[in-house]
Each structure stands twice: as structure tokens, then as C-alpha cells.
Amino acid sequence: MNINKNYLNLEQSYLFSTVAKKVVDYCAKNPDKKIIRMGIGDVTLPLCKTVVQAMHKAVDEMGIQETFRGYGPEQGYEFLQNAIKRYYKKRNVELAISEIFISDGAKSDLGNILDLFSTDNVVLVPDPVYPVYVDTNIMAGRKVLFANANSNNGFLPMPDEISQKVDIIYICSPNNPTGAVYNKEQLDAWVKYAQKSNSIILFDAAYESFISDEKLPRSIFEIDGAKDCAIEFCSLSKTAGFTGTRCGYTIVPNELENLNKFWLRRQTTKFNGVPYIIQRGAESVFSEEGQKEIRENIEYYKENAKIISKTLDRCKIWYTGGKHSPYIWLKCPENRTSWEFFDYLLEKIQVVGTPGSGFGKNGEGYFRLTSFNSRENTVEAMQRFESLFGTK
Numbered sequence: 001m002n003i004n005k006n007y008l009n010l011e012q013s014y015l016f017s018t019v020a021k022k023v024v025d026y027c028a029k030n031p032d033k034k035i036i037r038m039g040i041g042d043v044t045l046p047l048c049k050t051v052v053q054a055m056h057k058a059v060d061e062m063g064i065q066e067t068f069r070g071y072g073p074e075q076g077y078e079f080l081q082n083a084i085k086r087y088y089k090k091r092n093v094e095l096a097i098s099e100i101f102i103s104d105g106a107k108s109d110l111g112n113i114l115d116l117f118s119t120d121n122v123v124l125v126p127d128p129v130y131p132v133y134v135d136t137n138i139m140a141g142r143k144v145l146f147a148n149a150n151s152n153n154g155f156l157p158m159p160d161e162i163s164q165k166v167d168i169i170y171i172c173s174p175n176n177p178t179g180a181v182y183n184k185e186q187l188d189a190w191v192k193y194a195q196k197s198n199s200i201i202l203f204d205a206a207y208e209s210f211i212s213d214e215k216l217p218r219s220i221f222e223i224d225g226a227k228d229c230a231i232e233f234c235s236l237s238k239t240a241g242f243t244g245t246r247c248g249y250t251i252v253p254n255e256l257e258n259l260n261k262f263w264l265r266r267q268t269t270k271f272n273g274v275p276y277i278i279q280r281g282a283e284s285v286f287s288e289e290g291q292k293e294i295r296e297n298i299e300y301y302k303e304n305a306k307i308i309s310k311t312l313d314r315c316k317i318w319y320t321g322g323k324h325s326p327y328i329w330l331k332c333p334e335n336r337t338s339w340e341f342f343d344y345l346l347e348k349i350q351v352v353g354t355p356g357s358g359f360g361k362n363g364e365g366y367f368r369l370t371s372f373n374s375r376e377n378t379v380e381a382m383q384r385f386e387s388l389f390g391t392k
């Protein structure tokens with residue numbers, strides 16, 4: 001038996017475990033201090049009323065002989081596929097049911113999709129970014145190159161900066177951790193590049209619902225020609241608070257004939273679908289009432305982001321993000337490294353964030369704060385911030 005030695009090439013992920021350990025140690029030494037956590041990328045508001053009602057109804061159906069359901073279609077129930085189809089239609093994106101695959105979230109699909117690609121493909125991943133893209137490719141033994149995202153390019157690398165032929169291109173917009181969002185012209189350049197170089201774009205739209213500027217694209221398929229060269233991953237985790245409930249969807253266009261067929265084959269072989277109850281909840285997210293309620297939650301987080309941004313403005317701390325994203329990406333004042341700044345904030349004001357260096361080498365010297373928190377905590381954390389960095 002030979003094990004997959006590629007796993008030995010994974011870098012240990014110390015980010016969140018080190019954050020947790022530092023906080024535990026600090027609390028043990030300072031039991032009277034109140035810590036405010038602004039580091040975790042998890043939602044804090046509960047599921048909205050309409051979703052809970054839809055799920056309750058589905059639970060009742062499961063307890064009655066006439067409406068009980070066993071295994072469902074691996075690629076999802078048509079009622080949810082149709083709801084997603086209508087959702088895309090609002091942005092003038094036409095999807096066929098056969099292009100919409102329901103999943104238990106974007107993370108699984110982002111990893112699983114790699115089954116469809118040869119291991120000798122070269123992968124391009126933005127740096128900094130959500131670490132799953134790198135690790136899933138390392139596990140498979142693929143070569144990973146990085147596209148530098150930094151303050152010079154507004155944390156939005158472009159194809160003219162690529163020096164070598166790549167086959168698989170990851171784009172995360174709005175980006176985790178920087179909150180940077182590509183506009184239509186920029187995404188158009190990526191689509192043209194992918195078409196010309198016969199590469200595929202894996203577009204992660206997990207934070208699309210945080211985009212409030214109508215002119216900014218929420219789906220790669222708003223760009224002409226994208227159906228020939230892109231797959232889109234989306235999730236109800238941040239859109240509708242499904243981080244613990246688990247539901248997402250992946251769009252594999254029919255234009256990518258083999259990939260669409262392979263993905264269906266892969267899912268029907270290795271996946272047995274998302275629970276009926278969860279899919280009924282997910283369907284209700286796209287109803288008129290559901291959309292209204294999730295919008296209220298998103299606006300709540302966005303107001304938190306505004307409170308953070310305004311505080312950073314007053315403290316004259318450079319930042320980006322926070323407008324079309326739950327994340328605020330700030331430059332550590334006084335040229336501290338990401339971890340030095342982490343320790344400084346914990347020690348001085350007991351506010352916990354995420355060191356930028358945990359998202360890639362270009363994240364060094366930066367820090368991520370999230371708006372996923374209560375209003376009270378956000379306000380208090382920012383009052384502490386302001387008392388430390390002063391109003392200039």
C-alpha cells in the first residue's frame with residue numbers, strides 16, 4: 001500500500017489554531033478581560049423566519065407516508081434548481097437546469113471539482129486568498145503558481161501579470177480576505193485570457209450577495225463568453241446564514257460539454273445529495289419574503305462594516321474591502337508584521353482579528369477584521385480601537 005505522499009507537502013495550517021491558542025493563553029493570564037472576536041469568518045445572525053418555516057414544513061412532510069422522501073436526485077431537486085435559475089435570470093444570466101448542481105456547500109465542491117482535471121495542469125491562485133484552493137491542489141500533486149494581489153493592483157491581479165501558461169485559474173470575487181471585487185471590464189479580460197489560453201476559470205462567488213453596486217458583476221456568467229471557460233461556485237453560507245445548515249450550488253455550463261457530463265457522473269457516483277429539508281429551506285431563500293429577510297441580515301453586517309471603516313478612517317489606518325464584502329483588510333500601523341499586530345491588539349485592547357500572513361505571503365503586514373458580529377461588540381471593539389490609535 002502506498003499512501004498519497006502529496007499530503008506531506010501541505011504546509012501545516014497554524015493560522016486559526018495559533019489564534020485560538022494565543023487567546024486561550026491570554027484569557028488564562030487575564031481572566032477579568034473581555035475579549036472581542038473579530039477574526040472568524042462565520043455568520044452570527046440566525047436563519048431567517050421564512051427559511052425556518054420552510055424547513056419545519058419539510059420535516060412534517062418527511063413524517064407522513066404520502067410525502068416522505070428517501071434518496072433525492074444527486075444533483076439536487078428541481079424546485080431548488082428552478083429557484084436558482086430564476087435568481088440568475090434577474091441578472092440576465094440564462095441557465096439550464098442541467099447546468100445547476102446543488103451541493104452541501106462551496107468548500108466541498110471547490111475540492112471535489114479537481115477530480116475532473118489532470119494532475120499535470122498548472123494552477124494559478126491569487127495571493128492572498130481563501131487557503132482551500134492551494135491545499136486541495138497540493139493534495140492532488142498539482143503545481144501551484146501565485147498571482148500577486150497587493151496594494152499596487154488594488155488586490156486584483158490581472159492576466160497581463162502572468163508570466164507562464166496556466167490551465168486552471170481561481171478567481172474569488174468579492175475576495176476573502178481582502179474584500180476586493182472585480183468589475184466587468186476586469187473579469188472580461190480574464191475571460192478573454194482563459195479563452196485564448198484554453199484554460200478554465202474556477203470562479204468563487206461565495207460573497208456575491210454582499211455586492212451592493214448594481215454595476216459590479218455578481219456572477220462570472222454576466223460576462224460574454226464565460227460559459228465557454230468558467231465554472232462558478234456559490235453558497236448560501238454567507239448569503240443566508242447556512243454555514244451550519246450546509247447548502248451551496250455549482251454551475252457547470254453545458255458549453256463545457258465534457259466537464260458538465262463528468263461532473264454529473266462524479267456527483268452521481270460519489271455524492272448522495274443534500275437533505276430534502278435543507279433544500280426546501282434553501283428554496284425559500286430565493287422567495288420574495290426570503291430575499292427580503294436575508295437582505296436585512298446582510299445590511300446588518302454591512303452596517304457593522306461601515307462602523308469599522310469609519311473608525312479606521314478616523315484613525316488614518318489604510319484599509320480596503322468592507323463595502324461589497326463582510327471583510328475589512330487593513331494595513332498594520334507602524335509597519336508591524338501581521339502577527340505583531342495581532343499580539344499588540346490582544347494585549348492592548350483585547351480585540352482578536354486574523355493575521356493577513358495566514359492567507360498567503362502577500363498578506364504579511366495586513367490584518368483581516370470581519371463584520372460578522374453583534375452591533376454591540378462591533379461598536380465596543382471600535383471604541384477600543386479608537387482609544388488606542390487616537391483621532392487625528
Ligand code: PLP
Nearest residue numbers: 105106107130176206235237248
Ligand atoms: N469560498 C470562500 C471564499 C470562503 O471564504 C468560504 C468560507 O469561508 C467558502 C468558499 C466555503 O463556503 P461553504 O460554507 O459553502 O463551504
